Amino acid sequence: MASGLSASWMLAQEARALLNRLSRIKSFALQETMVPAAALGVEAQAAIERHLSRGVRRMKNRVLEFLDWLEGPDGARATPAECQKRFTFVRLRFNAVLSHVDIFSEALSQRSEAETGVWLSGLDVVCRDALALPGYIDPPPVICYLARGPGAAIRRARTRLPGGEENPIAIVRLPRERMISSSLASSLVHEVGHQGAALLGLVPSLRKELRETAPPQGSSSATWQLWSRWISEIVADLWSIAKVGITSTAGLMGVVSLPPPFVFRINPGDPHPTPYLRVKLSAAIGNALYPHSSWQDLDELWTSLYPMDRLDGARRELFAAVEQCMPEFVGLLVNHCPPALRGKSLKDVLATRERRPDRLAILHRSWSQGGSPSRLVRAPPTLAFAVIGQARVRGSITPEHEGDLLAKLLRHWAWRSTVDAGEVCAGITSNGAGAVVRETARFPEQAIR
Structure with missing residues (x-):
């Protein structure tokens, strides 16, 4: 059975091993090979390096503090179980620091790929433009990377990373299969829209207005509950439509062109609107921001691609009820005036003549x-x-x-x-x-x- 001294020695060795591993975490500027045009923007690079440097420094101090405690009088009096408990918490924090390195490394490693790295740098520029809203938000740096799988996503800036640290930049993940046609712009600006909505506090303010506007009961009440459940994705779609126009709705049609059971499926736990309704809503928002017959053309095309004649009566009734109140909801959405916009509506700030x-x-x-x-x-x-x-x-x-x-x-x-x-x-x-x-x-x- 191990004595207190042997336990103390073993944990000290483990702690010193953590210090050795921390010393081998190098700046990305010294280890990622890429052509200059594929590199991160200066602001993004600096934010990542500051974050990781601060995390490594804090982690090193924690390990040294543990070693000082372990070798001091309090550590000498502690039981092996108490020593192990303290070390376990130190090691958990150490793993969190390494997880941050992995998060940024996953996005940066593709910058060394021929052509792909330069494209990603170009997408970073698109993101900066899509997030720009002078006078209303202070945009964080945004970087992009590609991943397998069907879904795009964003790890927003100023949200919590593993371990509780604040993310210094926004990281957009795009599926490789969307690096074509309108789907690229639609998905990319949609994800940027999540960051913009968070900076403006749009989701909480819209949910509040939806609660105040929704009828107290009946089928209409259930429909407004759906709007509230889907609002975070709807706002991101609104941002995308405002920035890239019809390209957003056309790209969305490409993204959600799935077998009919998936297009008409209603998933109570999914924050995304049912694909069939989402495209129709996108066209309705587009027409509210930029009135033109093109939106009706897209809506009719979508309806012809996915006719509802094979749906059961309950779903046809639900979709009909949602479409019936869609104009009222879209009007509320585009004319919403969140506190961050100081009296202006989303339509006033996001929609542009061009x-x-x-x-x-x-x-x-x-x-x-x-x-x-x-x-x-x-x-x-x-x-x-x-x-x-x-x-x-x-x-x-x-x-x-x-x-x-x-x-x-x-x-x-x-x-x-x-x-x-x-x-x-x-x-x-x-x-x-x-x-x-x-x-x-x-x-x-x-x-x-």
């Missing part, structure tokens, strides 16, 4: 037929996605052309953000070397055709 379908069509004609494709790369990324996505929906461009354009744009945005960051860090002004850099910067634009 994302209207007729305006997007004009922009596409002027950018493509006018012989000025370079204007596309100078547009805000979400506007570029909106223009290209709607052109694809209208049949103005082919899927092949769309894919080529998106690939070139992602590479350009990644390259441009790298050059811009380099100019800032080097303190380059409009004179001298800066003129050379900006003259060279025109080259990638010539590839956008």
Whole structure:
């Protein structure tokens, strides 16, 4: 049977092993190989390095404090069980620090993949544009990575990581199969919308208004309870529609194009609206933000793809009831005035003239037929996605052309953000070397055709 001294010695050895492992956690800037254009933005890189450095430093202090206690008089008087209990808590905190390293490493390791890393850097730029809401929110850094599986997700900034530490950045996970066509923009901006909604406190304020608006009883009351249950995903869809227009709804149709039993399935525990209703709601929100016949065209197309004639009577009645009160709900949603917007509605702040379908069509004609494709790369990324996505929906461009354009744009945005960051860090002004850099910067634009 082990004595108190042998237990103390064993735990001291284990604690020292933790210190050795902590000393081998290196800065990502020293171990991730990637071309400069695939690298994280300066702000995101700095936030991650500060977070991990602080976590390692705190963990080292905890281990040293445990060793001091173990070798001191209190540790000498403690039983082996008490020593083990203290060490167990230290080791749990140690595992939490390593889990943070794994979380960021999973997102960063893909930056060294040929082409994929640069695309991800371009997506980071799109996220920054999608989250921008000057005067209302202070956006955190956002980075993206790809994963297997069907679902996109976001680990929001300022939420808790394992162990209780605050996440310094937002991390968006995208399925590899969505790196095509409208599904990419729709899913990406939807996930960014979750971060924007959290920063503005939209879900709590909307749930409060829904409770105050819902009828006290009856079938309508049950429908409003569904809106309240689904509101977090609905708000993210609203954000996506506001930023990329029809591209969002068309992309959503691609994402939820599943066998009919899944499209019509109602899962009480799922925060996502039933896919059939979600697409219809997306079109209704789009028409409320940017009125145009295109939204009705998408709605009718979706209905033709998934007719309800084979559903049982109960589900047909439920879907009919939801669709009946959808206009009232959409009106409440787009005109909602959360405290964070200081008297303005979501429609006032999120909707912009450039994302209207007729305006997007004009922009596409002027950018493509006018012989000025370079204007596309100078547009805000979400506007570029909106223009290209709607052109694809209208049949103005082919899927092949769309894919080529998106690939070139992602590479350009990644390259441009790298050059811009380099100019800032080097303190380059409009004179001298800066003129050379900006003259060279025109080259990638010539590839956008």
